[in-house]
Amino acid sequence: AAGVIQSPRHLIKEKRETATLKCYPIPRHDTVYWYQQGPGQDPQFLISFYEKMQSDKGSIPDRFSAQQFSDYHSELNMSSLELGDSALYFCASSHRGRRGTDTQYFGPGTRLTVL
């Protein structure tokens, strides 16, 4: 079965640079979530989109922005990168069924290292 695709899988950037992470949800999924997992930490919610509109907002820094496109893929744009942004970034997708179920399936993650 098709899974969530994230690219790139690994990314190395210098401080103050920008980065763009991409997420391709499971076909027919209409909702995308972004999570950040620091070393030894649990995943923390950043932002989500449903049908191309922002749905919920978590602890996403102002330096980050994201959007969901007409083909449902999503991009997380990160500017003025800081050392503390080094983390594993997960995208998850789901389909919002009529019963309100929203089982989220995660991609393999993008490991961002800021030097």
Added chain:
Amino acid sequence: GEDVEQSLFLSVREGDSSVINCTYTDSSSTYLYWYKQEPGAGLQLLTYIFSNMDMKQDQRLTVLLNKKDKHLSLRIADTQTGDSAIYFCAGNSGNTPLVFGKGTRLSVIA
């Protein structure tokens, strides 16, 4: 907001059963999930339970939910070395972001 707590470490012998526990604070959490994360890898959905259920079994996995105590457990029968990983408990209220526990690191001793 929701707070999810788990014990951090569990060590079991191969072939024994493992029980990973989780407590949550938000009684409106209607969906509770268990995810598995192997080193350097993504989050694999293992199983989930709706709050109107108290037990769910899926092959070697059994999930028990005690709504009164807001306690969730994951039992892995006949634990194998391949089960060594970090197990995250997470909850949400339908179409909302997941709130994760800190994760329980399961070590299986051969």
